[in-house]
Amino acid sequence: MAQIDRSLIAxxxxxxxxxxxxxxxxxxxxxxxxxxKGAAVFNQGQNADEFFLLLHGRLRVTRITPxxxxxxxxxxxxxxxxxxxMAIKSETYPGTATAVVDSLALVWPNSAWTGLIxxxxxxxxxxxxxxxxxxxxxxxxxxxxxxxxxxxRVAHAVLRLVNQAGRKxxxxxxxxxxxxxxxxxxxxxxxxHTVSRIFSAWExxxxxxxxxxxILVRDPHGLFMLAEKAE
Amino acid sequence: MAQIDRSLIAxxxxxxxxxxxxxxxxxxxxxxxxxxKGAAVFNQGQNADEFFLLLHGRLRVTRITPxxxxxxxxxxxxxxxxxxxMAIKSETYPGTATAVVDSLALVWPNSAWTGLIxxxxxxxxxxxxxxxxxxxxxxxxxxxxxxxxxxxRVAHAVLRLVNQAGRKxxxxxxxxxxxxxxxxxxxxxxxxHTVSRIFSAWExxxxxxxxxxxILVRDPHGLFMLAEKAE
DNA sequence: CGGTCGATTTGCGCCATAACAAAAAAATCT
DNA sequence: AGATTTTTTTGTTATGGCGCAAATCGACCG
Numbered sequence: 001m002a003q004i005d006r007s008l009i010a011x012x013x014x015x016x017x018x019x020x021x022x023x024x025x026x027x028x029x030x031x032x033x034x035x036x037k038g039a040a041v042f043n044q045g046q047n048a049d050e051f052f053l054l055l056h057g058r059l060r061v062t063r064i065t066p067x068x069x070x071x072x073x074x075x076x077x078x079x080x081x082x083x084x085x086m087a088i089k090s091e092t093y094p095g096t097a098t099a100v101v102d103s104l105a106l107v108w109p110n111s112a113w114t115g116l117i118x119x120x121x122x123x124x125x126x127x128x129x130x131x132x133x134x135x136x137x138x139x140x141x142x143x144x145x146x147x148x149x150x151x152x153r154v155a156h157a158v159l160r161l162v163n164q165a166g167r168k169x170x171x172x173x174x175x176x177x178x179x180x181x182x183x184x185x186x187x188x189x190x191x192x193h194t195v196s197r198i199f200s201a202w203e204x205x206x207x208x209x210x211x212x213x214x215i216l217v218r219d220p221h222g223l224f225m226l227a228e229k230a231e
Numbered sequence: 232m233a234q235i236d237r238s239l240i241a242x243x244x245x246x247x248x249x250x251x252x253x254x255x256x257x258x259x260x261x262x263x264x265x266x267x268k269g270a271a272v273f274n275q276g277q278n279a280d281e282f283f284l285l286l287h288g289r290l291r292v293t294r295i296t297p298x299x300x301x302x303x304x305x306x307x308x309x310x311x312x313x314x315x316x317m318a319i320k321s322e323t324y325p326g327t328a329t330a331v332v333d334s335l336a337l338v339w340p341n342s343a344w345t346g347l348i349x350x351x352x353x354x355x356x357x358x359x360x361x362x363x364x365x366x367x368x369x370x371x372x373x374x375x376x377x378x379x380x381x382x383x384r385v386a387h388a389v390l391r392l393v394n395q396a397g398r399k400x401x402x403x404x405x406x407x408x409x410x411x412x413x414x415x416x417x418x419x420x421x422x423x424h425t426v427s428r429i430f431s432a433w434e435x436x437x438x439x440x441x442x443x444x445x446i447l448v449r450d451p452h453g454l455f456m457l458a459e460k461a462e
Numbered sequence: 463c464g465g466t467c468g469a470t471t472t473g474c475g476c477c478a479t480a481a482c483a484a485a486a487a488a489a490t491c492t
Numbered sequence: 493a494g495a496t497t498t499t500t501t502t503g504t505t506a507t508g509g510c511g512c513a514a515a516t517c518g519a520c521c522g
Contacts, residue, residue: 063370063374065374065378066459067461069377069378071373071374071378073370087359087360087363088359088362088363088366088367089359089360089363089364090363094367094370114352114356117352117355117356121348121349121352121355124348124352124355124356124359125345125348125355127359128318128319128320128355128358128359128362129318129319131319131359131362131366132318132320132321132362133319133320134366135319135362135365135366135369136319136321138366138369138370138373139304139325139369141373142302142369142372142373142376142420143294143296143300143302145373145376145377145420146302146376146420147296147298147300147302149478149479150478150479180498180500181499181500181501182499182500186377189373189376189377189378190479190480191479191480191481192499192500193479193480193501193502194478194479196500196501196502197479197501197502199500199501200500200501200502210500211488212487212488212489212498212499212500213499228297380508380509381508381509411468411469411470412469412470412471413469421509422509422510422511423469424470424472424509424511425509425510427469427470427471427472428472428509430470430471431470431471431472441470442518443468443469443470443517443518444469
């Protein structure tokens with residue numbers, strides 16, 4: 001097996017504070033995995049026996065209720081760990097991870113987890129930090145859904161996407177992967193109809209420019225004002 | 232300083248898999264803290280320089296938006312860790328913890344955190360499990376708020392309280408600490424008015440029996456059916 | 463025991479947004 | 493190019509539950 005270069009991961013948040021030998025120890029048990037656009041890396045409910053780090057591409061993580069209603073939990077970007085069911089003491093994956101563009105990940109067998117955490121306290125601390133950040137984010141979303149109405153929730157969601165995956169262009173900031181109105185609706189707890197109406201209004205105001213599975217934010221500051229303004 | 236007995240904590244989920252010396256190492260740096268009903272253990276935004284374990288009592292953790300809207304994040308029960316801002320790499324407490332009954336906790340200085348995690352991998356793994364469970368719970372709440380209407384959300388919230396703090400009586404299951412309609416509203420993203428109406432209807436149906444800051448669930452199974460029924 | 467204050471209940475009107483419906487637009491396939 | 497599918501837009505109607513208002517109830521206090 002070709003050795004994976006540790007420079008690939010040394011700078012990632014999950015591995016800060018780890019020396020070269022530690023990184024080699026981590027990489028020694030990993031293998032690469034490609035996922036083509038539209039393919040699932042793992043499915044909700046499936047036995048969780050591996051965990052992952054995304055190197056390149058973008059995944060959408062979703063959860064579905066027994067009644068069939070779906071939500072978008074988050075989008076995974078390069079450098080993010082995902083599918084860490086082991087870390088949260090779950091036997092199965094709590095959601096489904098689907099590639100929205102062709103993607104490349106590293107995979108470890110779950111059997112490696114306890115040993116890695118025990119040998120590398122920095123990895124443990126970093127992973128906790130990651131989980132904590134996700135927890136904060138979830139709670140923020142709950143707070144938004146409790147107290148704000150649809151337009152502001154959508155604005156916040158788009159601003160979060162700008163931070164995670166915004167790419168500057170001369171027209172404004174482009175969300176760097178294909179994302180549908182339905183996705184936005186499932187991130188914000190509304191319907192694609194409402195999202196579509198909101199985008200139409202914003203387009204009229206010159207805040208954004210839409211397109212099929214495409215979002216270009218022309219005026220991020222204006223959107224921010226709209227999201228934060230009291231009332 | 233009086234030594235705290237390790238039998239107090241040995242059986243708690245946070246410390247499973249740790250030997251006697253490990254437990255002593257953990258306890259050596261802790262001190263006890265009493266919080267009377269209504270008192271805040273820490274406040275949102277305050278510099279986080281300690282973390283906690285609840286031994287006895289009950290706390291309510293809340294978060295508030297810049298605009299002043301509040302939500303109840305969770306209730307902390309005996310054996311739960313809380314205020315672990317360090318674990319999530321936050322400088323300040325992200326919420327406020329208030330005693331809803333007279334309570335007793337253990338407190339550690341944040342400076343002890345890194346050392347404890349490094350020396351005791353089991354503690355790291357257990358803490359991750361705790362964070363993961365909270366993350367799961369948050370995502371479930373988001374999913375509920377996205378897809379279900381107020382009555383079902385309230386039903387789920389009450390069932391969760393039954394699991395966390397239900398005490399069997401001959402009349403039914405009593406939530407073991409004072410909790411107001413306003414609290415329930417802030418847990419479910421609705422208003423106290425709506426919660427009150429829902430409780431009135433349930434009382435009529437014989438599902439629950441209310442009271443001032445008091446909830447008695449007469450028919451847990453009926454409530455469960457109501458919460459889960461498709462539609 | 464009367465007064466005060468916090469908590470709860472209830473009524474009513476309105477509005478944001480879901481639900482239903484259909485068409486238009488853009489991409490993909492044959 | 494034409495056909496098919498997916499995604500988005502837009503119109504109309506219906507309604508859950510919020511906002512406002514007020515009354516009631518119960519607990520605690522002096």
